[in-house]
Amino acid sequence: MSVFGSVSLYLGSGCLVLAAIRLQRSDSVLLRLAGTLGGASYSVYLWHVPIARWLIALLARVPGVDQGPPLLLMYVSGCFALGYLMSRLVESPALRLRDRLFPRRVTSLPASTPA
Numbered sequence: 597m598s599v600f601g602s603v604s605l606y607l608g609s610g611c612l613v614l615a616a617i618r619l620q621r622s623d624s625v626l627l628r629l630a631g632t633l634g635g636a637s638y639s640v641y642l643w644h645v646p647i648a649r650w651l652i653a654l655l656a657r658v659p660g661v662d663q664g665p666p667l668l669l670m671y672v673s674g675c676f677a678l679g680y681l682m683s684r685l686v687e688s689p690a691l692r693l694r695d696r697l698f699p700r701r702v703t704s705l706p707a708s709t710p711a
């Protein structure tokens with residue numbers, strides 16, 4: 597990728613983040629799904645390697661299974677499904693426990709009002 601392509605990628609990503617910050621609530625199912633999966637993205641990141649190893653080991657036992665688009669679809673959907681599940685079962689309760697044991701010392705600032 598050229599320098600122009602890298603800079604464009606970073607600027608475009610930054611614009612998407614800024615747009616997402618300004619978006620209060622959406623009625624779009626696709627945006628809510630993307631937000632839900634984004635909230636579980638760290639768990640998806642943590643589980644993608646075990647999913648790949650388990651999936652390849654499992655499919656190696658099945659005769660006649662090739663490594664084409666169906667394998668990729670199973671891998672991606674497995675990563676998102678297990679990542680979301682582990683986020684709900686492990687990460688969310690751990691964060692609630694952290695917040696209960698170590699409450700914030702600083703309250704958030706009030707929203708600014710337009711002049």
